Every structure is written in C-alpha cells, then in structure tokens.
Amino acid sequence: MPRRTPAPPPAAASADARAEARRLPAVAVDNERIAQVFEEIADLLELEDANPFRIRAYRNAARTVRAQEVPFAGLLAAGVALPKLPGIGHDLSEKIVEIARTDDCELLQRLRREVPAGLAELLHLPGIGPKRVRQLYHELGVATLPALQQALACGQVRRLPGFGARLVDGLRQAIGAKAASERRYLLPQAAAQARPLLDYLQGLAQVEAAVIAGSYRRRRDTVGDLDILLQADQQDSRVMASVLRYPAVERVMASGPTRASLRLRGGMQVDVRIVGAASFGAALQYFTGSKAHGIALRRRARAQGCKLNEYGLYRNGEQLAGRRETDIYQALGLPWIPPELREDAGEIAAAEHGRLPRLIELGNLRGDLHCHTRASDGSNSLREMALAAQQHGWQYLAITDHSRRLSIAHGLDADRLLRQLDEIDRLNDELPSLTLLKGIEVDILADGSLDLPDVLLARLDIVVAAVHSHFHLSASQQTTRIRRAMDSRYFNILAHPTGRLLQERDGYPVDIEAIIGHAKQRGCFLELNAQPQRLDLNEQYCRLAKAQGVLLSIASDAHRCSDFDLLEYGIGQARRGWLESADVLNTRSLAQLLRLLRQSR
Ligand code: DGT
Ligand code: CA
Numbered sequence: 168m169p170r171r172t173p174a175p176p177p178a179a180a181s182a183d184a185r186a187e188a189r190r191l192p193a194v195a196v197d198n199e200r201i202a203q204v205f206e207e208i209a210d211l212l213e214l215e216d217a218n219p220f221r222i223r224a225y226r227n228a229a230r231t232v233r234a235q236e237v238p239f240a241g242l243l244a245a246g247v248a249l250p251k252l253p254g255i256g257h258d259l260s261e262k263i264v265e266i267a268r269t270d271d272c273e274l275l276q277r278l279r280r281e282v283p284a285g286l287a288e289l290l291h292l293p294g295i296g297p298k299r300v301r302q303l304y305h306e307l308g309v310a311t312l313p314a315l316q317q318a319l320a321c322g323q324v325r326r327l328p329g330f331g332a333r334l335v336d337g338l339r340q341a342i343g344a345k346a347a348s349e350r351r352y353l354l355p356q357a358a359a360q361a362r363p364l365l366d367y368l369q370g371l372a373q374v375e376a377a378v379i380a381g382s383y384r385r386r387r388d389t390v391g392d393l394d395i396l397l398q399a400d401q402q403d404s405r406v407m408a409s410v411l412r413y414p415a416v417e418r419v420m421a422s423g424p425t426r427a428s429l430r431l432r433g434g435m436q437v438d439v440r441i442v443g444a445a446s447f448g449a450a451l452q453y454f455t456g457s458k459a460h461g462i463a464l465r466r467r468a469r470a471q472g473c474k475l476n477e478y479g480l481y482r483n484g485e486q487l488a489g490r491r492e493t494d495i496y497q498a499l500g501l502p503w504i505p506p507e508l509r510e511d512a513g514e515i516a517a518a519e520h521g522r523l524p525r526l527i528e529l530g531n532l533r534g535d536l537h538c539h540t541r542a543s544d545g546s547n548s549l550r551e552m553a554l555a556a557q558q559h560g561w562q563y564l565a566i567t568d569h570s571r572r573l574s575i576a577h578g579l580d581a582d583r584l585l586r587q588l589d590e591i592d593r594l595n596d597e598l599p600s601l602t603l604l605k606g607i608e609v610d611i612l613a614d615g616s617l618d619l620p621d622v623l624l625a626r627l628d629i630v631v632a633a634v635h636s637h638f639h640l641s642a643s644q645q646t647t648r649i650r651r652a653m654d655s656r657y658f659n660i661l662a663h664p665t666g667r668l669l670q671e672r673d674g675y676p677v678d679i680e681a682i683i684g685h686a687k688q689r690g691c692f693l694e695l696n697a698q699p700q701r702l703d704l705n706e707q708y709c710r711l712a713k714a715q716g717v718l719l720s721i722a723s724d725a726h727r728c729s730d731f732d733l734l735e736y737g738i739g740q741a742r743r744g745w746l747e748s749a750d751v752l753n754t755r756s757l758a759q760l761l762r763l764l765r766q767s768r
C-alpha cells in the first residue's frame with residue numbers, strides 16, 4: 168500500500184470557491200484523473216525538451232495529488248479551498264482547480280497539438296527516454312508503436328547511434344508483449360487455445376480440478392486472457408513444473424510456486440493459479456469476476472460483518488465458506504448466481520429477492536430460423552443442411568438464402584427462389600420429423616423497401632430482413648429506414664440488428680430502442696445472431712428487448728452444416744442478456760411459431 172499523507176484540515180469556504188463550485192462538471196473528476204493529466208503534461212514536456220525542473224514539478228505534483236484521500240473536486244464543490252500541499256504552488260494549484268472544474272487542461276491541449284500523438288506511448292517502453300524518442304522521431308520519422316515495430320523489423324533502429332543490440336532486443340520484446348496483452352480474442356479463438364490446455368491440465372495426476380474462470384467463464388463476447396485455477400496441493404512443486412511443460416507455452420512471463428503468467432503459441436496470455444481445496448470455491452468466485460461483481464459482493468460481505476477474499480469468507484478470522492462457490496453465495500444469503508450475469512448489473516438484488524432469471528439453455532431451442540445453402544453463399548446443399556438440422560433433433564429449420572440484391576453472395580431472384588420452394592416441398596415430404604420453413608434473408612434497400620416483391624414474400628413462411636448496405640446513414644435516417652422495412656406486411660425478423668463485426672467495425676448508428684418499440688407495435692422480432700464475430704444483439708439490447716416483450720430469434724446464420732454448433736455462442740450471449748426460454752422465438756413449438764409469424768400480416 169502506498170503511504171498516504173494525512174487528510175488536509177478543512178479550510179473556510181470562500182465566496183470565490185463557492186462560485187467555482189457552481190461551475191463544476193456533472194461528472195466529478197477524481198484525484199487520480201488530475202494526477203494522470205499532470206503525468207501526461209510531464210511526458211509531453213519531456214518530449215519538447217522543456218526545463219527539467221518544470222517537468223519534475225509536474226511529476227511530483229502527480230504523486231502528491233494521488234496520495235490525497237480527500238477528492239479535490241469534492242472540496243471545491245463543497246466550497247472548501249484546496250489545502251496547502253508541499254511542492255504545489257500557485258500555478259499548479261490553479262491547474263488543479265481548472266482540471267477539477269472542466270475535466271480538461273489548456274496546457275495539456277496545447278502540448279497535445281504540438282507533440283505528435285503516439286510519441287508519449289513510446290516513452291513508456293523500457294530503456295528509452297525522451298532523448299531517444301526524439302531521435303527516433305527526427306531521424307526515422309517514427310511516431311507510433313506500429314511504426315517503431317516496423318523500423319525494428321527492417322533493422323533501421325539498430326543503425327541509430329546509441330541503439331545497441333540489447334536495447335533493440337528489449338524494445339522488440341516489449342512491443343510484442345504489449346501487443347499480446349492488449350489483444351482480445353473472439354470466443355472460438357479463445358476456446359481453440361483454452362480447450363487443449365484445459366485437457367492437458369485436467370490430465371495431470373496431481374491436479375484434482377482445473378477450471379477456466381474470468382471473462383471466458385462469463386461468456387463475454389471477447390476474451391483478453393485466460394484465468395485458470397487448478398485445485399491441487401500448493402506444497403507440491405510438481406504441479407507448477409508440469410504446467411510450465413505444456414508444449415504450447417511460448418514464453419513464461421512470471422512464475423512462482425502457486426502462480427504463473429504464460430503466453431501460448433496461439434498468442435493468448437494465461438494466468439494460472441494453484442489453490443488448495445479449502446479455498447477453491449472462493450478463488451473461483453474471485454477470479455470469475457467481473458471485477459464489478461466481486462466488489463459489490465465484498466461490499467455485501469462487509470455489511471454482514473464478514474470479509475470476502477480469494478481464500479474464503481471470514482468472520483473474526485474464522486472461515487465460513489470457501490470450498491465451493493455456491494457456499495460463498497449461500498453464506499451471504501444468496502442463491503448461486505450464473506457467471507454470465509456477474510456484471511454488477513442488478514444480479515445481486517435479483518438474487519436477493521429470488522428474482523434471478525431461469526436462463527435459457529441450448530436444449531430449449533427447437534429449431535433455427537436463419538441459414539444459407541449453396542443456392543446463395545452457403546457451402547452445403549439444402550438437403551445436407553436439413554439432415555444436419557434433423558441430427559440436432561430440431562422440429563424446424565428456416566431456409567433463408569440471400570435475395571438478389573446481394574449479388575456477391577449470389578442472392579436469389581424470383582425464379583431461383585421458386586425452384587427452391589419446390590425443393591423444400593419435396594424434402595418436407597421426405598423428412599417426417601423436421602419441417603423446413605420457406606424463408607429468405609431479404610435485403611433492406613436504402614429507402615427501407617424490401618428487395619423482393621410482396622407476391623413472392625407472401626408465399627414464404629418467414630421473412631428475415633437485413634441491412635447489408637448504406638451503413639453510413641445518420642442514426643435517424645437508419646432508424647427510419649429500418650422502421651419502414653418493418654412496416655412491410657411480410658417482415659418478420661430483423662437479422663443482426665446493429666451490423667457490428669467484433670474487432671472489425673462498430674455497428675451502424677441506429678436507435679435500437681426505437682426499433683425494439685416498433686417491433687413490439689408491429690408484432691415482429693429481432694435476431695440475436697450467434698456468429699461469434701457478430702453476437703448481435705449485444706447483451707444490453709437483449710435486456711431491452713426482453714423488457715419490452717419483444718421476442719428474439721437466436722439464430723446460427725449457418726453457412727455450412729457445422730455452423731449450427733455456433734448456436735452455443737448465441738446462447739451464451741442470450742444468458743448474458745438475462746433471457747429465459749420464454750423470451751426467445753425459436754423455443755416455441757412449430758404451431759406456436761407459425762402463429763407468431765403470421766400475427767404481423
Ligand atoms: P478479460 O481478461 O479482460 O477478458 O477480463 P477478465 O474479467 O477475465 O479480467 P482479468 O483477466 O483481468 O481478471 C480476472 C478476474 O479476476 C476478474 O474478472 C476479477 C478478478 N480481478 C482481477 N483484478 C481485480 C481487481 O483489481 N479487483 C477485483 N475485485 N477483482 C479483480
Ligand atoms: Ca481474463
């Protein structure tokens with residue numbers, strides 16, 4: 168713990184300070200934020216080769232501000248003058264007031280304009296200070312991390328005076344580690360690295376249990392690193408030795424008897440912790456997170472006179488729970504909370520009042536309402552897709568190839584669609600346990616009309632509609648466009664409603680709340696697309712739809728038979744969105760489904 172300087176004595180409120188208080192921003196600026204501004208100013212001054220005393224003054228001020236327990240913005244808001252602090256003279260204390268008041272600083276803005284963005288980041292690499300950063304910039308034009316990485320790769324950096332082999336090597340490693348630690352992985356990418364590792368760990372003789380905690384267990388849409396807990400004897404040095412021998416370990420960043428931090432060849436970082444049986448449940452609870460959920464739970468423990476940490480729940484030093492995760496929740500007067508809900512988004516209150524949702528499970532789905540065949544851009548035939556659906560034990564599968572406008576996906580025109588409808592009739596006669604629904608993924612055109620005429624749409628059981636173009640409309644234009652599409656008599660489901668592609672592009676600007684409201688009014692539905700790169704709707708919007716009583720279709724958007732397995736990711740996301748079986752369209756029986764699909768006509 169850093170030592171803290173004692174709280175300053177309260178000073179009399181001056182009229183000036185009270186006037187000041189009225190201009191405070193709505194969101195209070197905390198001391199940490201003020202310290203960060205000072206640090207950034209110091210960094211930028213260094214890059215400008217400013218007076219070293221001035222630079223040091225900002226660095227010291229950052230430290231001093233950070234050590235204060237009482238928030239300055241709070242003092243100012245209460246009309247109390249700032250306390251006198253060592254090393255903080257008139258000028259700096261005016262800056263504190265400025266930052267607390269405006270959440271900004273004129274000097275910082277000026278420096279940011281003067282110094283190329285990116286240079287400050289280089290300053291934090293090991294072994295290089297402002298002088299070398301300036302050298303990189305002036306001699307090689309390097310102003311960003313990627314540019315430095317490139318310059319390192321082609322040997323330019325090594326040729327600069329003062330850049331020895333050791334330094335260059337260290338830079339290369341630091342940039343690699345930084346890239347690895349900042350990268351996030353889609354769930355299947357994470358699973359591809361996590362599953363074999365988990366198999367290996369579970370196979371170790373001394374390991375009683377191995378579990379992946381963290382965001383992976385909470386089924387977040389992307390995962391930063393893997394947090395693995397091993398239940399084993401903490402004194403047994405063979406356990407960690409075996410962990411480090413996992414063949415896909417590329418680098419061991421840190422390791423001790425009970426914890427290690429590794430990087431796998433696949434690029435993911437892994438934190439491994441060995442925990443004894445008496446604390447395993449507590450550790451699982453702690454490292455599953457989220458951090459916000461953990462903090463809220465600890466607050467609850469404190470309110471009950473207990474202390475909760477990764478070793479257990481304690482009262483007066485006595486362990487009340489720790490062996491199993493459920494025991495922790497139970498001892499706090501709560502039912503076990505599913506990991507997908509642990510975001511401090513109301514789940515603790517819901518648990519307390521017995522109002523946790525009964526989350527949907529994969530087995531609740533009775534079919535899939537969005538898939539493609541070779542007729543458009545899928546890679547299996549209609550028959551192959553139907554047989555695969557039958558294998559899943561489903562009652563129905565909607566065939567929804569693209570419509571003509573999407574020519575890159577070989578979209579269907581009227582003739583080809585009609586031929587497909589005949590083929591569906593034939594297959595439905597042949598396959599008694601599965602019903603193929605006649606459908607389309609029809610393009611929503613720029614003006615909100617649909618890409619096929621009503622006479623054709625009228626012949627279908629289900630119309631899934633999607634935006635595939637004109638992503639750059641304003642939010643209000645996009646919302647109007649989609650609402651207009653929903654007004655079409657045959658519209659049933661809005662596919663991937665925001666159009667986001669994780670790690671590639673944000674969704675188009677659109678007012679989803681208004682779209683959900685309109686869907687409610689029109690009797691139509693939104694999709695939760697299960698493709699791991701989409702997971703669209705996100706969890707917040709799922710909750711919004713649920714609250715409005717708009718059913719969601721959890722859909723694979725399969726382009727091949729094996730894609731039906733992607734529904735697992737859709738279910739994970741649905742659970743994060745608090746969805747129950749009743750909130751989902753494709754948990755309904757065929758008869759109920761058909762009734763719901765006709766209600767908007
Ligand atoms: P990620 O890896 O960025 O996808 O997200 P998480 O949630 O896996 O986060 P991570 O790996 O940094 O930490 C794993 C869990 O450990 C996290 O969900 C909660 C717990 N944890 C980590 N740091 C803290 C902390 O500073 N305070 C508290 N209360 N819990 C923490
Ligand atoms: Ca993690």
Ligand code: CA
Pocket residue numbers: 381392393394438
């Ligand atoms: Ca971690």
